[in-house]
Amino acid sequence: MPEAPEVEAVARALRPLVEGRTIRSARVLHSAGVRPQTSATIARNVRGQRIENVSRRGKYLLLDLASGVLVAHFKFDGQLLFFDDAPPRGTHVDVLLKLDRGTLGFVDQRHLGTMTWHLNADAVPALRKLGVDVMSREFTSAAFAKRIGESKKPIKPLLMEQSRIAGIGNIYSSEILWHAQIDPRRRGDRLAVDDWRRLHNAVVKVIQRAVECCSNPPPNFRDTEWWFTGLDKLLRVYQREGEPCRRCGNAIRRIQQDGRSSYFCVHCQT
């Protein structure tokens, strides 16, 4: 679920299941899931709390409680589960929230993702550091250029910096640059006005389409094997090294930037 569109799709699908429900109790089955907090902290603070609202900030999912907030980050593989009763035998879950109707689970077999409790969202450093949300109305072309346009860094890792624009990850940054026909190695401060216009358009378009793809079919919280299959028809370059560019036919290249893979077409991205 890692990037903003996936988390947004999760928030939308989760809303009708948990909004207005009350958390009867919390059980932490794997302490890594609540790191650096303890299971006692979670249990004490969420017991009896009503889930008022489900929202998203960047790649973070927030469950606003009557008092406090549960903040989930899925990192690579984290996911939410929902069962009408208890989870089926053998289901691996890291954090279990027993609701007055149903059970909400958080699981990440790699144990990189976390779900933590805080007094309020402003008390969470990671959330305070987030830049303008990629899906908000504040994400204008001007705001975009201002956030990135003076940096000497390559544009691909810049797009992924959550403190500038919140919500774009490794997949969509490559996809966005392919659509805008911009080389991922171009420096932020070397982009022209016309590049900014194309790039902003590409960000909005790719993210919008991704939300639609991530919601069709919608997340299935009952199936631990479920993932976002709707994305297949959207991706143009990601993980297509060596395959022909969908625009010009030249081979897609993969390079490393900040230790992450970037995919692009050398011929039509300049």
Add this chain to the structure above:
DNA sequence: CGCACATCCTGTGTGC
């Protein structure tokens, strides 16, 4: 401040 790198974890795919 920017940058390169290690770290938190574990599973899967690939090449020898």
Add this chain to the structure above:
DNA sequence: TGCACACAGGATGTGC
């Protein structure tokens, strides 16, 4: 088949 190693849709902290 066994084994080593690269790699994975992320964020943070360290040292230079």
